[in-house]
Amino acid sequence: MTDRTTLLKEIDEVSFALNDVTLYLDTHPDCADAISYFNQMAPKREQLLKDFAANFEPLTVDCISKNGGLSDHFTWLDGPAPWEGGAL
Numbered sequence: 001m002t003d004r005t006t007l008l009k010e011i012d013e014v015s016f017a018l019n020d021v022t023l024y025l026d027t028h029p030d031c032a033d034a035i036s037y038f039n040q041m042a043p044k045r046e047q048l049l050k051d052f053a054a055n056f057e058p059l060t061v062d063c064i065s066k067n068g069g070l071s072d073h074f075t076w077l078d079g080p081a082p083w084e085g086g087a088l
Helices: 003-027 032-055 061-066
Strands: none
Touching: 003 032, 032 061
């Protein structure tokens, strides 16, 4: 796997875990273990997205604004589209 593919896979895995624990917290809002896990995974996902944006292109609009904003080029268009092999 390429570095790009490896990083996308890790982002997918962490995002899935974060979404799953968020759903769990909807029904168990006081679960200390789930809160701790959420607090561990949220910054990890944010860092992975930041790393991907720095090395390739932003995956979310949040990555564009956190990366210094727009200058004269819309960076979201720089990477391949999913139908061009940009997705896993």
